[in-house]
Amino acid sequence: MAQAEVVITPVTGKADRNAFVDLAYRLNASDPAWVPPLRMDALELVTPGKNPFFDHADVQLFLARRNGAVVGRISAHIDHLAIAMDPAQGMGPGVGNWGLLEAEDESVAHALIAKAEAWLRDKGMHRVLAPLSMSIWEEPGQLTKGFDQSPTIMMGHQPKRYDDYIKAAGYTPAKTLKTYELDITQEFPPLIQRIVSSGEKNAKIRIRNVDRSKFEQEAALILDILNDAWSDNWGFVPFTDREIAYAGKKFKPIVREDLIMVAEYEGEPVAFMMTLPDLNEMIKPMNGKLFPFNWAKLLLWLRNPKPRTMRVPLMGVRKKLQASRLASQLAFMMIEYIRRNSVTRYGSTRGEIGWILEDNQGMVAIADAINSHVNKEYEIYGKSLTG
Template identity: 80%
Template sequence: MAKNEINVAPVTGKADLNAFIDLAYRLGRSDPNWVPPLRNEVVELLTESKNPFFEHADVQLFLARRGEAVVGRISAHIDHLATAMDPVQGMGPGTGNWGLLEAEDEAVAAALIARAEQWLKDKGMTRVLAPLSMSVWEEPGQLTKGFDHPPTVMMGHQPERYQHYIEAQGYAPAKLLRTYELDITKPFPPLIQRIVQSGERNAKIRIRNVDKSKFDAEAGIILHILNDAWSENWGFVPFTDREIAYAGKKFKPIVREDLIMIAEYEGEPVAFMMTLPDLNEKLKPMGGTLWPFNWAKLLWWLRKPKSRTMRVPLMGVLKKHQGSRLASQLAFMMIEAIRRNAVAHYGATRGEIGWVLDDNQGMNAIADAIDSHVNKEYTIYEKSL
């Protein structure tokens, strides 16, 4: 093989997997806004026996080398729950994905993407939606706006040059995902305050904290609402029971009862809003490792987290109430309850909502009504094979 020739090969064995993981830390180190994930979390994501995503997906990791040097990586995957969805929702039969792209230069990226596409074609796929790293519920999309500040917890951050690498391979935007930020130290506009106060006087409405002592039951309520509320959304893929348990285990350490709300109407849980302290603020200086003393710092922070930023990654209202005045009123009431708690109990000054689909009129209208603005955009691309 010529010295400058790029060789892309499947990941096989522990040494390759370590090289796959290490590359992101090496390439990301020079980006002041990249947040190194904890290495053990990345290992778990990529380990078939630990991540329930593999139970309904075919996954292949690839490494690119020039000579002996590792210069790029990519994952190719087919989520069989996604291919079973209605094509009008974005996924559907014949749709595969790639993600976890890291490349030293455009030639490497082109070789990696071509190899991932060939793997998908060999598996019978006719279309690609990418990047997804790896599930749509994890880190979907390529960052295309907001490179100048770090991502919040569970959001991705990729170099701007990757956008050009992807588009140069014939990919066109399929969907835009937005995050909104706002100053939560300020009261909401008077109209929103009146809507909240009206709801607080309505005996049929109850906004309550989750009860962590009933974690499994509360998680079940939230997942029921989520699966109903999001079932017709673009990109929706249902959670399996194992994924619900897996997510619950991962979320539990940063779940705070007064930051996750369930809205009840006439005694029935009909909506929820989940908010998380921005763990990334604590992780950023740790360099992806808990050793030697970062584990103690993290445990201390988890006991009583103080965070400048709060992120709302998920919310939902049962379909039967969507589009109604009640739906927006419940959303404003939950946002206000969480805003008060975040400022009073965690020292937060900034909120981030998202991601939100660019054509989700209801959520975009709510974001506009509370004086938030778009701070990041992520693009999911598509290409026919």
């Protein structure tokens, strides 16, 4: 018997938005590596007025139904900050995106992707980079390596079949993003220790913790360095003031002063490294629900986190120093100080760094120097929407 037709409609109200969010929990329930996000966070991500991404992006969510039942979802979006960037950096004029793909089977996935492409084409886009869920700063890429490992905080996780669906829809690799893991209970190689020791003797260098009592100012400083440090990177999109404030508010509960470092040279802040306790370890068993009792467990954990894993999602050195030896010295010093604190104060044993662009030679060299190895890879795919 032939399958019923797949009907795709735009998300138009609260009920549709709830159905969009709920589908991910059902389709991924059998995947032992998947981490159900807190439902309030998942809903906030796709709600205009709550996620500041909507301030500078046109977004349309779609639901796929078969016989009236929801069987798939996708987001299509045009980030106006991204299309204003230099095309040499991957985005640029005429480049749209889709993401948040969930589908019961390949026919549903292909119908959703085609719908997202048609929406982008109607808006004047001639190329698509995907998946991005939804900004490059949120959960970019389709997982292609490391399906058996749960994602750390702020990283995505998708089944392999989605990768097969995307390639079958005519997409080719545009950029690979990698994460690196390491045993942080082990000291770094002697060469790195000597570089750190040399930096400690240099009176011009100061590595300091962030000051949580000045959280807003510190967050603004870090993101100012980030916008400068990453401005030439592939896929870069600058943070807006509202996004800076939003990120600060969102991460404040898990920020620890001794896990985020700022490097100063001759009194000027020139680099930073942000490390976060892996909140995913705590929320994974909650199945997205804080009530009736999970909120209390989470609150206790936040007061005294003891995660196995610490993740470094962001680091940066101002552009004017990036070609210098000082840049790598500052990075090694911050990594070493955070490694020590993670082990002695939080009992952590594992670190994860990334994502890192496959061709970011400086960061890849740093990851290699501290004996880390690639544990996950994510692919961002591209496809022409013309011809």
